[in-house]
Amino acid sequence: MSLNADVIRKDFPIFETLAHGKRLVYLDSASTSQKPQQVINRMVRFYETENANVHRSLYELAEKAEAAYEGARSACAGFIRARSDRSIVFTRGTTESVNLVRFSWGRSHVNAGDEILITEMEHHSNLVPWQLLAQETGATLRYLPITDDGELRMDLLGDYVTDKTKIVAVTLMSNVLGTINPVRDLADAVHAVGGRIVVDAAQAAPHMPVDVGELDTDFLAFSSHKMCGPTGAGVLYGREDLLEEMPPFHGGGEMIREVYDDYSTWNEIPHKFEAGTPNIAQAVGMGAAVEYLTDLTMEAVREHEKDIAAYAIDRLQAAGATVYGPADIQGRGAAVSFNLGAVHPHDMATIIDQEGVCIRAGHHCAQPLMRRLGVPATARASFYLYNTPEDVDALIDSLEVAKGWFA
Amino acid sequence: MVRMSLEDLYKEVILDHYRAPRNKGRLDPHDVVLERNNPLCGDEIELFLRFDGDTVEGIAFEGKGCSISQASASMMTEKIQGLSAKESGALAESIKAMMAGEEEGDPDALGDLVALKGVVKYPVRIKCALLGWNTLLEGLEEGGKPRG
Numbered sequence: 202m203s204l205n206a207d208v209i210r211k212d213f214p215i216f217e218t219l220a221h222g223k224r225l226v227y228l229d230s231a232s233t234s235q236k237p238q239q240v241i242n243r244m245v246r247f248y249e250t251e252n253a254n255v256h257r258s259l260y261e262l263a264e265k266a267e268a269a270y271e272g273a274r275s276a277c278a279g280f281i282r283a284r285s286d287r288s289i290v291f292t293r294g295t296t297e298s299v300n301l302v303r304f305s306w307g308r309s310h311v312n313a314g315d316e317i318l319i320t321e322m323e324h325h326s327n328l329v330p331w332q333l334l335a336q337e338t339g340a341t342l343r344y345l346p347i348t349d350d351g352e353l354r355m356d357l358l359g360d361y362v363t364d365k366t367k368i369v370a371v372t373l374m375s376n377v378l379g380t381i382n383p384v385r386d387l388a389d390a391v392h393a394v395g396g397r398i399v400v401d402a403a404q405a406a407p408h409m410p411v412d413v414g415e416l417d418t419d420f421l422a423f424s425s426h427k428m429c430g431p432t433g434a435g436v437l438y439g440r441e442d443l444l445e446e447m448p449p450f451h452g453g454g455e456m457i458r459e460v461y462d463d464y465s466t467w468n469e470i471p472h473k474f475e476a477g478t479p480n481i482a483q484a485v486g487m488g489a490a491v492e493y494l495t496d497l498t499m500e501a502v503r504e505h506e507k508d509i510a511a512y513a514i515d516r517l518q519a520a521g522a523t524v525y526g527p528a529d530i531q532g533r534g535a536a537v538s539f540n541l542g543a544v545h546p547h548d549m550a551t552i553i554d555q556e557g558v559c560i561r562a563g564h565h566c567a568q569p570l571m572r573r574l575g576v577p578a579t580a581r582a583s584f585y586l587y588n589t590p591e592d593v594d595a596l597i598d599s600l601e602v603a604k605g606w607f608a
Numbered sequence: 609m610v611r612m613s614l615e616d617l618y619k620e621v622i623l624d625h626y627r628a629p630r631n632k633g634r635l636d637p638h639d640v641v642l643e644r645n646n647p648l649c650g651d652e653i654e655l656f657l658r659f660d661g662d663t664v665e666g667i668a669f670e671g672k673g674c675s676i677s678q679a680s681a682s683m684m685t686e687k688i689q690g691l692s693a694k695e696s697g698a699l700a701e702s703i704k705a706m707m708a709g710e711e712e713g714d715p716d717a718l719g720d721l722v723a724l725k726g727v728v729k730y731p732v733r734i735k736c737a738l739l740g741w742n743t744l745l746e747g748l749e750e751g752g753k754p755r756g
Contacts, residue, residue: 548675563648577650
């Protein structure tokens with residue numbers, strides 16, 4: 202069941218290009234992944250043979266477009282083991298998905314004096330929307346602390362989930378630390394007090410099996426572009442009964458049933474939340490990405506990444522780097538943040554780019570987490586199904602070059 | 609001008625100032641102090657200015673961040689000390705124009721600073737190089753000095 206990354210790389214045309222004349226070593230998949238030919242071809246085929254608007258036209262071509270779009274929805278439902286396609290709302294991505302919950306569920310359920318609980322390791326996309334909701338409603342935003350190893354302080358949960366807690370918003374896998382969080386325990390805790398849980402799966406969905414039933418999550422958000430699909434598509438999973446009772450997010454075409462001069466009635470879920478012409482080809486591309494990953498199996502993707510991350514962490518530490526996040530590979534993904542002595546992450550990223558190595562440097566859209574770690578910035582190498590031990594070796598060699606400049 | 613490789617840029621200019629920054633530390637007393645950062649990267653500068661009439665008589669900085677942000681600030685303090693506020697402002701604007709690719713940069717007027725032009729090739733790093741200079745322009749304004 203294990204992956205052969207050398208074979209998988211051949212599916213990704215970007216790896217035929219060079220970076221500064223050298224082999225492209227792409228270690229920024231936590232930011233956005235590369236795209237396999239299968240996904241690219243699927244979108245081309247849609248535009249070449251199936252393109253029409255969805256849900257409103259009566260001719261055969263429109264039926265093909267609709268079948269492609271709704272087929273992608275089914276694929277996404279299956280991908281996260283959702284029981285019904287009606288739970289799958291297409292959005293532009295994780296950020297829009299989280300904001301949908303903020304505006305629609307949040308504004309109608311959160312009041313002054315209530316509490317919203319997030320964690321110290323959240324990405325800004327699962328932090329700022331809740332900060333804004335707290336400001337809008339007079340609710341209090343609280344942060345569940347993390348340990349120095351980058352794990353949630355679950356021992357403090359009793360103090361942080363209270364009878365005032367309306368929402369717990371948490372990432373399933375940290376984009377900085379790689380930590381895989383015990384989301385089911387958080388779900389059980391917030392359900393016990395009558396609140397809801399929103400899971401940011403932007404990092405988890407591309408890299409490990411996700412089962413919304415097992416997690417018992419109320420909402421779960423993820424993005425196409427981090428999982429081999431195009432930009433401009435993403436999913437909000439919501440429990441059907443919650444989506445049914447929620448007011449709309451955007452108003453416009455497609456989301457309505459009937460429109461009168463002074464009021465409207467709403468379409469069925471999930472269409473109630475998909476105002477305007479959606480990103481159809483992107484959603485179809487996301488469906489193709491889901492099929493690509495499903496063929497390989499997410500279990501195999503996860504196993505491959507555990508191997509490559511373990512090798513990377515070993516070699517980084519041997520090279521003198523400080524690596525952040527959990528030490529146990531079972532509890533973490535393949536986004537590996539580190540610092541290397543006197544070489545500032547920005548300098549490092551610029552220098553190793555000359556060697557063909559692409560990493561991220563900065564705060565990774567997690568400024569409160571950077572403050573908690575006590576660092577202004579980190580470098581991050583993030584691995585995916587197409588990365589090989591050779592990529593890790595190239596990273597280490599390039600870091601030696603950077604160290605040499607600063608020696 | 610011969611295009612400088614990244615390695616030359618670092619080894620000949622940036623690292624010297626990064627390792628041994630000039631005018632690093634607080635300046636007391638001072639007329640103006642202000643702190644600015646690059647929100648995208650976390651580079652930080654705290655700039656101190658002291659005026660004697662219209663002359664920038666004292667200038668110093670505290671800060672942390674990448675080598676380009678800190679070296680550029682160090683070079684800036686060396687160059688600005690003793691210039692009039694108007695000359696300082698004009699120089700800052702000229703550096704900004706050079707980094708934006710709008711001006712070639714006059715080697716006679718810029719001296720060592722012309723090396724910063726090497727950063728133009730690395731667009732994401734330009735904001736690092738300009739952090740100190742933008743802070744200076746704000747500082748001159750805060751000190752009630754006319755811009756160049």
